[in-house]
Amino acid sequence: MEKTIYDKELGTILLRTSPRATRYTLKISKGTITATMPLGGNEARMLAFIRENKEKLRAALDKHPARPLLTEETEMQTATFRLHIFCTDRDNFYMKLDDGVLHIACPNQTDFTDKRVQELLKGLLEKALRHEAHRLLPSRLFNLATQHGFTCTGIKIFNSKSHWGSCTPRRSINLSLSLMLLPWHLVDYVLLHELCHTIEMNHSDRFWSLMDKVTDGKSQALRRELKGYHML
The missing domain is CATH 3.30.2010.10 (Metalloproteases ("zincins"), catalytic domain)
Structure with a gap:
C-alpha cells in the first residue's frame, strides 16, 4: 500500500506498507518524508508517530531540503558554462553548448513538474558535465x-x-x-x-x-x- 498525504508544515509525506518492515520508520530523501509501517500496521498510529516526531522532522528537512526543479527560471553557473533553459516552438528537446552557455530548448507547454521531464533535463545536463x-x-x-x-x-x-x-x-x-x-x-x-x-x-x-x-x-x-x- 502506498499513498501520499500533505502536511502544511512537513510538506509531502509518502505513507507505505512493506512486508520487510518490522517497525514504524520515518526517512527523508530529497525533501520528501517516507513513512513505512509493517503489514497490518495501523495508519492512525503511523500519523501519530509522525506528529510525535514533527520537530525532529522539521529540523531534518531544513538540513535536507528538496532539490529545486529544473525550469526556465533555473539559474546555474558551473565551472565552464551557464545553464539556459527555455521553451520554444519545437516538438522535441534540444541541447547546445555554445560560448560558455548550455542552451536547452524545450517544447512549448512543457510540464516542468513531470518527473520524466526532470529526468530528461538532468540527463542532458549530465551529458554536458561529462563532456566538460x-x-x-x-x-x-x-x-x-x-x-x-x-x-x-x-x-x-x-x-x-x-x-x-x-x-x-x-x-x-x-x-x-x-x-x-x-x-x-x-x-x-x-x-x-x-x-x-x-x-x-x-x-x-x-x-x-x-x-x-x-x-x-x-x-x-x-x-x-x-x-x-x-x-x-
Missing part, C-alpha cells in the same frame, strides 16, 4: 601532480552521487563529473585531496599536514566550503 569533465579534468589533475611532485597512474570520470573523488591503492584516481558544478578553487581542492591519497591512503594527521602543504594551509577552510555544495 573529460575535456578538462585529466590535464588539470596531471598538471597539479607535476607541480607538487605526486605520481598518478590513471584517471577515470564517473557519475558518483556520493563521492567527489576517490583514489585506488594503485594510485589511480576516480573523479565525479559533478566536480564541474564547483568553482575552480574547490575543483583543485578535490584533485589535491585525491593526489594526497596517493601517498597517504587514510585521513591521518600526516594526510592533513600534506593537504595543508599543497593548499597553503587552507585545507580545513576549503573542506568546510565544499560541504555547501551538492552533486548532480
Whole structure:
C-alpha cells in the first residue's frame, strides 16, 4: 500500500506498507518524508508517530531540503558554462553548448513538474558535465601532480552521487563529473585531496599536514566550503 498525504508544515509525506518492515520508520530523501509501517500496521498510529516526531522532522528537512526543479527560471553557473533553459516552438528537446552557455530548448507547454521531464533535463545536463569533465579534468589533475611532485597512474570520470573523488591503492584516481558544478578553487581542492591519497591512503594527521602543504594551509577552510555544495 502506498499513498501520499500533505502536511502544511512537513510538506509531502509518502505513507507505505512493506512486508520487510518490522517497525514504524520515518526517512527523508530529497525533501520528501517516507513513512513505512509493517503489514497490518495501523495508519492512525503511523500519523501519530509522525506528529510525535514533527520537530525532529522539521529540523531534518531544513538540513535536507528538496532539490529545486529544473525550469526556465533555473539559474546555474558551473565551472565552464551557464545553464539556459527555455521553451520554444519545437516538438522535441534540444541541447547546445555554445560560448560558455548550455542552451536547452524545450517544447512549448512543457510540464516542468513531470518527473520524466526532470529526468530528461538532468540527463542532458549530465551529458554536458561529462563532456566538460573529460575535456578538462585529466590535464588539470596531471598538471597539479607535476607541480607538487605526486605520481598518478590513471584517471577515470564517473557519475558518483556520493563521492567527489576517490583514489585506488594503485594510485589511480576516480573523479565525479559533478566536480564541474564547483568553482575552480574547490575543483583543485578535490584533485589535491585525491593526489594526497596517493601517498597517504587514510585521513591521518600526516594526510592533513600534506593537504595543508599543497593548499597553503587552507585545507580545513576549503573542506568546510565544499560541504555547501551538492552533486548532480
